[in-house]
Amino acid sequence: MRITNLLLLVLLLALGGCSVPRYSLVSPVDQPGLDFTQGRWLLSDEGSGYNYQQLYQLAEKDFGKYLGDRLSRVSVTKGLMLQKKIPFNPNRSLIKEMYDGTHYDYLINIKCRTVKDDIGGTVDVNAKGNTLADERINRVSLEVYDLKRGEIIYSQTAQGVTTRQTNATSNVNVYRSNGGMIVGSYNRIFKDIREKSRK
Numbered sequence: 001m002r003i004t005n006l007l008l009l010v011l012l013l014a015l016g017g018c019s020v021p022r023y024s025l026v027s028p029v030d031q032p033g034l035d036f037t038q039g040r041w042l043l044s045d046e047g048s049g050y051n052y053q054q055l056y057q058l059a060e061k062d063f064g065k066y067l068g069d070r071l072s073r074v075s076v077t078k079g080l081m082l083q084k085k086i087p088f089n090p091n092r093s094l095i096k097e098m099y100d101g102t103h104y105d106y107l108i109n110i111k112c113r114t115v116k117d118d119i120g121g122t123v124d125v126n127a128k129g130n131t132l133a134d135e136r137i138n139r140v141s142l143e144v145y146d147l148k149r150g151e152i153i154y155s156q157t158a159q160g161v162t163t164r165q166t167n168a169t170s171n172v173n174v175y176r177s178n179g180g181m182i183v184g185s186y187n188r189i190f191k192d193i194r195e196k197s198r199k
Contacts, residue, residue: 019162021176023188026139026157033196034144034154036066039105043073044086047111051179055112055140055186062190063108066199072104088143092150099147107147112140112182119164119175134164138181142189158188 043063045056056073064071074082081101086109087094098107118134137159144154160181176184 019164019175021136021160021162021181021184023158023160023184025188025192026159029156031154031156031192031196033198034193035198036063037198039070041067041071041106041108042077042080042102042104043071044107044109045073045075046085051112051182054179055110055182058183058186059108059110059190066197088141089152089155090145095145095147095150095152098145099150102147105146105148106153107145109143109145110140110186112138112185114138114178114182115159117178119162136162136175136178136181138178138185140182140185140189142186142193154193156189156192158185160185160188 041063043056043059045052047056060071060073074080082098086098086107088109088111090098115137117136119136139157139159141157142154143152145151146153160176162175162181164175
């Protein structure tokens with residue numbers, strides 16, 4: 001069954017076009033890197049749904065390469081006193097409360113969302129001659145808090161954008177799914193972290 005699906009996808013790509021998403025930092029502020037050589041780190045993972053679970057698994061793997069057993073996920077760590085939803089851009093007193101409730105040094109907070117999706121599915125049949133310039137936009141935001149100092153030490157948002165091809169020359173166009181674009185947006189942020197951080 002998997003081979004049949006793979007062959008069908010290859011055939012669709014051969015017959016049609018493929019719209020490649022563009023990934024960029026939304027507000028490319030020059031952020032300092034992170035110091036992975038010290039401290040205990042928590043990964044906040046309170047979001048629900050497949051896209052969030054995929055994102056948390058990817059973040060756990062990527063950050064875990066540098067942190068090893070010093071990285072824990074909030075949902076599986078016992079004894080934490082932490083509010084269910086951690087807001088973005090928390091004030092100093094809330095970050096300090098997180099330290100008092102966890103006694104961890106750093107917390108990674110990730111959010112994702114679909115901003116716009118005029119395209120719908122991942123395959124556009126009868127695309128030839130289409131004049132609609134519809135878009136699919138997905139964003140991922142990632143913040144890291146120094147809980148002891150009560151500071152946000154890293155904050156970045158990246159987005160993926162794909163546009164329906166107008167006046168396509170083929171009958172079939174293939175688009176990246178929302179989940180795939182969320183992963184691509186996260187990868188853009190982690191590339192920024194990886195390039196700047198102390199490991």
